[in-house]
Amino acid sequence: MTIDELDARLIELFAREPRIGVLEASRRLGVARGTAQARLEKLRSGGVIRGFGPDVDPAAIGFPVSAFATLEIKQGQGEEVRRHLGAVPEVLELHTITGQGDMLCRLVARSNEDLQRVIDKVVGFEGIVRSSTAIVMENPVPLRVLPLVRHAARISAGGVA
Amino acid sequence: MTIDELDARLIELFAREPRIGVLEASRRLGVARGTAQARLEKLRSGGVIRGFGPDVDPAAIGFPVSAFATLEIKQGQGEEVRRHLGAVPEVLELHTITGQGDMLCRLVARSNEDLQRVIDKVVGFEGIVRSSTAIVMENPVPLRVLPLVRHAARISAGGVA
């Protein structure tokens, strides 16, 4: 799936003002509504845009502390550990990774104190051998994709990588 | 900001089917449209819902490889490093953390080979002393917030933490 300049602008527009709708978007981009609509559909069916889910801020619902935990798993226990972690609501995401440590997961908690409870819940499981946690202090670059989208569009436009 | 059962169901509903709109949502939840609309507005202005931005999949636009890099920063160079990393499109997010290593960032790349290029770009900067990278292999739990929302709602409903 390649993405061109128009697609990128469309995505950026919707990222900035999700409420505008196709018609308004087409007006701003200076194209026909059908075009904007078709592009959007293409991006959606192509898997580029997974959806428009609401962006919930964990801090706003009482979980302002976040942390990353690196877990070491006992051989062959991967499946069980995944299920275990998947069932913990404070586990926001989980990755299996290379390097020392086998998994990396992102946690949130109500406070530093509460984080201890969360970690205990996460780590208190058979297959987990060891874990080390890093608390997030600041978040200078919040999760973003727009610069990447822009970058991808530039490349496909014949630009230099 | 507290969140109740209805708020949680509203969020879940919109997470699952973002296109439905307030009216349809109110029908499914069995409440009046005004109620659903008011709740949504409350969640939005309360910062719980940051927005409805499009969810872009980096893999779908040509960046299927992702990785986490732990960076060690030279004292006093934090500001410069942030700016530097903020300018790299392949850097999806950046956190300052406790523990060994001062920053943790998430990267994406076109391939394992390309990851080298990205890392060079990221690390090739004055203030960065050392770095270690972990490539993501699987992602058993993709970034999610719904279980947490559900959890938060249960708690405020008088449930047990």
Next chain:
DNA sequence: GGCCTCCCTGCACAACCTGTACACACCGGG
């Protein structure tokens, strides 16, 4: 050159949703 496909434009229409307002009912607190 000629032809065909792909993509965008413009337009039309019906159906539907949103923003907003208002009156009324219900519930717990002061």
Next chain:
DNA sequence: CCCGGTGTGTACAGGTTGTGCAGGGAGGCC
């Protein structure tokens, strides 16, 4: 008992969406 807060129904105007269709321009292929 009165009041504020919250949910219910209802109403109206204006704007949007989903969809279909004909026409035109650009680029690739034979």
